[in-house]
Amino acid sequence: MITSTAVPVAIVGAGPYGLSVAAHLKALGVPVRVFGVPMGSWRTRMPAGMFLKSTPRASAISDPAGRLTLNDFRAAEGLAWVGDRYAVPLDEFIRYGEWFQGRCVPEVERAAVVRITPTPDGYRLALDTGEAFTARTAVLAGGFPPYATVPAELWPLVGAGLASHTSEHADLRKFAGQRVAVIGAGQSALESATLMHEAGAQPILVARTRQLLFGSPPETDRGGERPWPERLAKPASPLGPGWSFTAFSRATGAFRYLPDRTRAHLVRTVLGPSGGWWLQDRMQGRFPVLTGHEVASAEAAGGRVRLRLRGPTDVLEVDQVLAATGYRVDVERLDYLDPGLRRAVARRNAGAPRLSSSFESSVPGLYFTGLSAANTFGPLMRFVCGTGFASRRISRAIAAGNRR
Ligand SMILES: Cc1cc2nc3c(=O)[nH]c(=O)nc-3n(C[C@H](O)[C@H](O)[C@H](O)COP(=O)(O)OP(=O)(O)OC[C@H]3O[C@@H](n4cnc5c(N)ncnc54)[C@H](O)[C@@H]3O)c2cc1C
Incomplete structure (x- = not known):
């Protein structure tokens, strides 16, 4: 079945990054269609019994009002507030993500996008349900699984x-x-x-x-409660305490101006094993x-x-x-992108897409978020705490383009 009316934005992926950018776009009045299994990677690509390494505060999926944090979810469930010393169990984080999805993006379609092909007015997306439709803009939020690397x-x-x-x-x-x-x-x-x-x-x-x-256990539940000399020496950040982590979290937009080799080195080494x-x-x-x-x-x-x-x-x-040998971003691995489209995406550092300040690739209307953007915006993009930065930039750029 082919749907004839073009959708403004199609979002491929319903993990933290896809859900967050959908929430931000909707708040700006931009209609979206979102595809994927909500929190699918967390359900099927991570081991049961796992705990998150990020603190509860750094595990918030960004919504435009900032009112849907992990602790907001816990409050809604009648659970006590938790601080930095609480290790979040995987199943709790999945329930949180699904709660976020139910509130912000209930219309997620549990279909897989099997092909994206460029058209004169945007992109044709084919789904595993047999449906095909056109979207003016596509945001790729398919997460880490395609990039898994085995020596x-x-x-x-x-x-x-x-x-x-x-x-x-x-x-x-x-x-x-x-x-x-x-x-x-x-x-x-x-x-x-x-x-x-x-x-x-x-x-x-x-x-x-x-x-x-x-890592060392946090001394307090709230980073701000540490003695001030310690806070000065190692300021708190979502990536952990320290000035370099603070720079990656606060000056995320500046990362893309670093030379290619420096960025590649930092992406590889910051928050190493x-x-x-x-x-x-x-x-x-x-x-x-x-x-x-x-x-x-x-x-x-x-x-x-x-x-x-x-x-x-x-x-x-x-x-x-x-x-357990990690992930290497390479556009070639995204087999749902038409081969011609893959070739047209300019790359940096052997495979990662070259992105603009608003996460747009060299192909107009094709955006990448999450891990795919780590080469451009740094280590924040490897974690849930990067959803706010990414979603604000992408949604503002797409909303501004829609108004023109
Ligand atoms: C073992 C492990 C532990 C981690 N622990 C942490 C942690 O403690 N804290 C932290 O912040 N980060 C952690 N991460 C990183 C974490 O994976 C990312 O922060 C987060 O998942 C990124 O979200 P995402 O939405 O980009 O991708 P994902 O969570 O991978 O979501 C991808 C989504 O895309 C969908 N999808 C993919 N392809 C298609 C398609 N063709 N059509 C339709 N849908 C599609 C999937 O179904 C899924 O819904 C961990 C990663 C791993 C592997």
């Missing part, structure tokens, strides 16, 4: 069903009884290995870093950790895996490998 050494194992990326699992109990090499040193690696161990698997963490790092403060006791001493080791090659033998490592331990035999 090349593990590719042969993936084909054989012996290795997978963390983003493929919502339930790690399926590994119970198995010996699993978990590759990585970030929160995802440390938490996945811990959850697996607690579920009766035998994880072995393999990390390139010489030492695992963990480390575990949440509440994870350390649950993990340390519970299972083997091979720091200073790197996978050199991998082969399948008799339904098991033999990993050759660079490091003091040179061979590891396991039943499965779990790659």
Whole structure:
């Protein structure tokens, strides 16, 4: 079925960024159609039993009035106010996102966008329901899953069903009884290995870093309650205390003026691999950790895996490998974009879209938000706390364009 009337804005994605930009656009009177499973990535691409690393305050999805924070949700549910020392459980955050969606964007359509093709007056979007329609503007908020990265050494194992990326699992109990090499040193690696161990698997963490790092527990529930010399030395920010984090949170718009190499370096290194403060006791001493080791090659033998490592331990035999090896933004991975359209999007740093100050790509009317925008606007875009900055800029630009 082809719908003939053009919609002003189509939003691909109903996670925190898609929901937030929809809420901001609607508040400015811009009609939208929003596609995706609300909080879909959090439901199916993260492990049950996980906790958020961001504080409750930094986990608010931005709405135009700023009245739909996680604590507003808790109040509506009859739950007590929580501060920085509360680790938010995954299921609570999903319920919060769905509550936000019900209030701001109840019209979300649970359809997948399977193709976006340019037309003379905008974009033709084809849905998995068989419907196709035209939108003048498209905002891509499809999140992190398309960018999941597995090191090349593990590719042969993936084909054989012996290795997978963390983003493929919502339930790690399926590994119970198995010996699993978990590759990585970030929160995802440390938490996945811990959850697996607690579920009766035998994880072995393999990390390139010489030492695992963990955050420190916040001293107070409200950042503003810390003694003033400490606040001066390390001001509070949604990314954590410190001047550099404050700069990334407050001067987000300036990030795109940094030289390409500096931005690429900062995106890679700021908030590098480390575990949440509440994870350390649950993990340390519970299972083997091979720091200073790197996978050199991998082969399948008799339904098991033999990993050759660079490091003091040179061979590891396991039943499965779990790659907690992160995400790399690359427009080429967005297979729902017409190949010609993908080629037309100017890139920076080997694959990330080059964006304007209002998140518009080099293709007029095609916007990117969330992780796809981290190369342009910095680390804030990797987290829910970036929704306010992104949604305000995108919605104002689109509303202004609509009035012209
Ligand atoms: C394990 C893990 C833990 C994390 N913990 C934190 C944390 O503690 N705090 C924090 O701030 N951030 C955390 N993050 C980062 C977090 O993922 C992002 O902050 C947030 O999810 C970004 O929201 P988003 O809307 O851009 O993307 P997503 O949440 O990924 O949402 C994407 C949406 O797009 C939809 N979609 C995708 N493709 C299509 C399509 N073709 N058609 C229709 N719909 C589509 C999906 O169904 C989904 O609704 C974590 C990430 C991971 C992987």
